[in-house]
Amino acid sequence: MEVDPLELIQPRRRITGITAVLLPYCSAGEVDWPAFESLLKRTVAAGLTPAVNMDTGYVNLLDDATRGAVLARTAAVLGGERFVAGAFVADCPGDAFDLAAYATQIDGIQATGGVPVIFQSFGLAHQPDEAILRGYQALAERCDEMIAFELGTMFAPFGRVYSLEVYRELMAIRRCTGAKHSSLRRDLEWQRLALRNRVRPDFRVYTGNDLAIDMVVYGSDYLLGLSCFAPDAFALRDAMWEAGDSGWNEVNDLLQHLGFLAFRDPVPAYKHSAAMFLKERGWIGDPATHPRSPKRGSADRELLAQIATRLELTLANQANHAGSNQ
Secondary structure (H helix, E strand, C coil): CCCCHHHHCCCCCCCCEEEECCCCECCCCCECHHHHHHHHHHHHHCCCEEEECCHHHCHHHCCHHHHHHHHHHHHHHHCCCCCEEEECCCCCCCCCCCHHHHHHHHHHHHHCCCEEEECCCHHHHCCCHHHHHHHHHHHHCCCCCEEEEEECCCCCCCCCCCCHHHHHHHHCCCCEEEEEEECCCHHHHHHHHHHHHHHCCCCEEEECCCCCHHHHHHCCEEEECHHHCCHHHHHHHHHHHHHCCCCHHHHHHHHHHHHHHHCCCCHHHHHHHHHHHHHHCCCCCCCECCCCCCCCCCHHHHHHHHHHHHHHHHHHHHHHHHHHCC
């Protein structure tokens, strides 16, 4: 499918941002719940929607009790504010699609007021196309609203990027209001945007491309792990795009610089980058991660500290500029 990306650009568009919130840990290996609740509040205060029990929240490494605690605390902190949450089912290559396991996850999310984000599994995503679509249709029957998710294998071995034919049929499921696309490829996302514009304009393509966060200018919204590093800066960037402010480029470039550093191989170690960056910003007290999550080297701390300093200066300059124009 040939697409001219220049034809997709949408100046002054209002961007919908969803942030996959980091689940902070203490050095002793326990969840830092007060820090998690603080990050939730900062995300909502910035005007972004929190996403919990996602990859950034170590969903594949958590037990059921911890996932449940994340949902309960999120609902209590947000007090009715919108949030989304990963519906994750662990399985193995060759396993059958487990509708009952997904239903348990979906029911738990909806009981706390969240919108399910349907994580792929071997059983769901590695079937023939017709069976994949039957699976999503069955899941939609359990949901008031759901968000689909296609994931490249650089993020998880159970991931799969669907064909455009499957993607078109996903858009035909009315309770599926959007899909997160995490192939890290612009061309595949441009194809989805062009298809969306023709077939179902109200369907949201949520970019998961932390290496190309400017996909929002082409009509993508976002559900990113990178935005958990600085939801305030992402919200500023989004508002500047809507306002037609040329300063958008400076903020976006700095955030993309951060993304290139944080999301290099091995990609899952970006969560350690996030913890170190949030520690530098004074937003969490400990840069620890889940004990089984990959780590970055100590040299990253200085690089992340430099970017954090530049970011704070950029935010201050933009605030002063906005104040002088009032």
